[in-house]
Amino acid sequence: MHKNKAADSPVFLVVDVQVDVVAAAYRRDDVVANIAALVDRARAKGIPVVWVRHQNARLRAESPGWQIVPELAPLDGEPIVDKRFGDAFADTDLGEVLERLNADRIVLCGALTENCVRSTFNGALYRGFPVTLITDAHTTVDRRPSGLDYSPANAIAVLNYQAESTTLPGLASQAVSTAEAFTG
Structure with a gap:
């Protein structure tokens, strides 16, 4: 389990914003544009960006639909975590990646809300990371x-409410908009 550190060392975690995952997604273009703005803002502030990609029988690794959407481009050296389960921590090296980055907090966005975003949100909290969900x-x-x-x-509303109201011993989550994130 992650031990909460005193320093403010957030990591921006972008979950499953892949071609086939978001092809028919609700407000797809607006959400991708918000994520692109957040990626730019995080990079400008020196906040590490970590990318997550899902794969399964319908979303085969290296296929065109498995790729991160063209509007978002990981930079060389930015970690990419490949997963097979909803929770990006489950059976991946995400925990080790976050440890290397000295992360003490996760700022979360991505797809699909009720599956991989929710599972990763819960997985992060259970592992001791405070989570900020971008609404x-x-x-x-x-x-x-x-x-x-x-x-x-x-x-989306249900997960936003969960992020606004979840507390565990010693940590809590929060929900903020794109306009509010990475502004301090």
């Missing part, structure tokens, strides 16, 4: 499991 920089697709009214807007 207008995560998205999902329109799925209605078992007839539930779980529209993309509802899924």
Whole structure:
């Protein structure tokens, strides 16, 4: 488990913003533009950017749909973590990457809201990292499991609320907009 450090050493974690993952996503272009602005702002402030890519039977590694969207381009040397589970920490080297970067906090965005973003949000908290979720920089697709009214807007609102209200012993999460992130 990560031990919370006193220094302010955030890492910007961009989860699964891949061609096929976000092709039909809710407000795709707005969300990708927000993430691009956040990436630029993080880099300008010297905040490390860590990229996460998902792969499975439908999202095969090295395929065109598996690539990070063309509007976002990892720089040489920026870590890329490949995963097979929703939680970007599960069976990956993300924990080691964050340790090397001396991370004490995660700023989170990406896709899909109710799957990999939520799982990574929870995984980070359970591992002792405070998490800041960017409320207008995560998205999902329109799925209605078992007839539930779980529209993309509802899924996003639920995770934003979770980020605003979750506390664990010794740490808490928060939710901020793109305009509020990396401004201090």
